[in-house]
Amino acid sequence: MHRVITSWDAAGWRPSQGELDRFGREIPDEEYHTKDFERLVSLRARTEAVARHLTDYLKRTDRYAKTIIFCVDQEHADEMRRSLANLNADLMQQHANYVCRVTAADGDIGRGALSKFQELETETPVILTTSQLLTTGVDAPTTKNVVLVRVINSMAEFKQIIGRGTRVRQDYGKLYFDILDYTGSATRLFADPDFDGNPAQLTEEQTDESGNATGEETTQSDPEQTEDITYPTQECEIEVGNNKESARRKYYVDGGRVEITAHLVYELDADGHQLRVIQLTDYTGEKVRMLYRSPDDLATAWGDPHRRAVILAELEERGISYDELADHTDRHDADLFDLLCHVAFDRPLLTRRERAEKLRHEQKDFFDEYGADARAVLDSLIDKYAEHGIAELKLPDAFKVPPLSEYGTIPEIAARFGGAEKLGQAVTRLQSLLYTN
Numbered sequence: 001m002h003r004v005i006t007s008w009d010a011a012g013w014r015p016s017q018g019e020l021d022r023f024g025r026e027i028p029d030e031e032y033h034t035k036d037f038e039r040l041v042s043l044r045a046r047t048e049a050v051a052r053h054l055t056d057y058l059k060r061t062d063r064y065a066k067t068i069i070f071c072v073d074q075e076h077a078d079e080m081r082r083s084l085a086n087l088n089a090d091l092m093q094q095h096a097n098y099v100c101r102v103t104a105a106d107g108d109i110g111r112g113a114l115s116k117f118q119e120l121e122t123e124t125p126v127i128l129t130t131s132q133l134l135t136t137g138v139d140a141p142t143t144k145n146v147v148l149v150r151v152i153n154s155m156a157e158f159k160q161i162i163g164r165g166t167r168v169r170q171d172y173g174k175l176y177f178d179i180l181d182y183t184g185s186a187t188r189l190f191a192d193p194d195f196d197g198n199p200a201q202l203t204e205e206q207t208d209e210s211g212n213a214t215g216e217e218t219t220q221s222d223p224e225q226t227e228d229i230t231y232p233t234q235e236c237e238i239e240v241g242n243n244k245e246s247a248r249r250k251y252y253v254d255g256g257r258v259e260i261t262a263h264l265v266y267e268l269d270a271d272g273h274q275l276r277v278i279q280l281t282d283y284t285g286e287k288v289r290m291l292y293r294s295p296d297d298l299a300t301a302w303g304d305p306h307r308r309a310v311i312l313a314e315l316e317e318r319g320i321s322y323d324e325l326a327d328h329t330d331r332h333d334a335d336l337f338d339l340l341c342h343v344a345f346d347r348p349l350l351t352r353r354e355r356a357e358k359l360r361h362e363q364k365d366f367f368d369e370y371g372a373d374a375r376a377v378l379d380s381l382i383d384k385y386a387e388h389g390i391a392e393l394k395l396p397d398a399f400k401v402p403p404l405s406e407y408g409t410i411p412e413i414a415a416r417f418g419g420a421e422k423l424g425q426a427v428t429r430l431q432s433l434l435y436t437n
């Protein structure tokens with residue numbers, strides 16, 4: 001679970017003296033907190049900050065991971081949808097329904113988007129924004145992210161919401177789900193003694209021998225606690241000129257600047273009840289040690305480009321990225337492999353340039369196997385790795401941009417090694433030796 005805190009959620013928000021909202025109404029001079037956001041005061045900058053953080057998270061993990069976002073009300077769900085659509089304009093151009101709002105007000109359109117979201121073989125919609133509609137009675141077995149942008153006070157409702165992600169579909173790669181909590185609700189309710197690990201409503205799907213759905217049966221463990229929680233919109237009289245009109249008691253603030261001040265990673269204990277906070281480095285170290293017993297085991301796999309791709313996918317599934325780890329350790333000059341060995345096995349942290357020089361000095365026999373023309377290409381590859389990282393050694397892309405492209409076309413470069421096959425073998429071996437400890 002991820003607990004994400006904006007600067008306004010951490011310290012509260014207060015309007016400046018005499019500040020007017022979008023409709024020219026003076027905002028009462030009070031200090032507003034998370035429970036008030038989008039109920040008493042709508043803060044566009046906060047919605048956009050949450051949307052940016054969530055978009056970055058999906059880019060680091062999986063942009064096509066099915067995600068449900070629980071907002072305060074239908075209007076808030078629409079604002080969140082707009083912000084996410086703008087931030088994911090590239091995917092919206094490919095899929096007009098990449099982000100959809102599904103609320104009671106969306107009628108058949110919303111029901112259609114929800115139906116497609118639930119289908120196992122349908123790629124989009126990917127992100128649904130909602131308020132109350134999806135808390136119960138919705139079976140979406142491939143949902144990987146449950147996002148809370150509204151305060152949840154009811155334990156029954158909390159169980160219903162997280163129940164949207166608890167279904168496991170191993171055949172579709174769905175073995176777990178993440179909670180992104182922007183309001184502190186999940187953190188608080190997981191710690192509540194009343195939390196027993198089970199949602200108030202359970203949905204079981206029946207399938208035939210081929211795994212095709214034949215129907216579904218819904219059972220409730222506590223029917224008295226499964227009613228929807230509603231947030232009535234208050235009305236007040238405001239005066240515009242000489243006329244009075246009825247308006248919603250929500251003030252709309254379009255300005256201001258808000259930032260994400262904290263992103264904490266929580267894990268449940270073995271019993272699935274107690275939450276514990278883990279530093280990103282500790283979290284990464286634990287996950288790496290679960291996959292590999294020693295740095296030598298990791299090095300053997302990492303040196304093989306194909307096996308390294310599998311490792312990167314495994315790390316991505318667990319929310320581990322090079323950028324975050326490098327930011328956290330302030331070591332953007334280090335290889336991801338060395339960062340992983342450092343946090344998992346307490347190995348000394350080398351820079352990429354130090355690893356490159358280590359290769360040159362300790363593997364001279366490898367370079368002596370090739371003529372001067374081929375060695376020049378290998379030297380350039382190592383320099384490119386030292387500057388930018390292991391991704392720069394991907395073939396044939398590495399030879400399409402300077403400085404490698406200056407050696408000629410790919411067939412001309414391959415000729416220096418005795419052909420394309422031998423070139424590929426040389427680069428694969430180079431990567432294996434690069435990670436020899």
